[in-house]
Amino acid sequence: MEIVNIEVNAFMEMNNILFKIEKQLKGLNSSKSELSEWLDNQDVCILMNISDRKLLSLRQKGLIPFSRI
Known part of the structure; x- marks a missing residue:
């Protein structure tokens, strides 16, 4: 197993971006069901x-x- 170290700032930025992507995907899922x-x-x-x-x-x-x- 390979271990990779990254700076805290880089990790936090990456984490924030992933949360934003997750929010957008959840928004797409909910808007899909609105079309009746x-x-x-x-x-x-x-x-x-x-x-x-x-x-x-x-x-x-x-x-x-x-x-x-």
């Missing part, structure tokens, strides 16, 4: 300011989750 209505293609395109073709491309690449009714 379904959006159609047109609404998504307007919200994201993209074309229909770009939306289709993002879905095919798996970057945007979607479902069909």
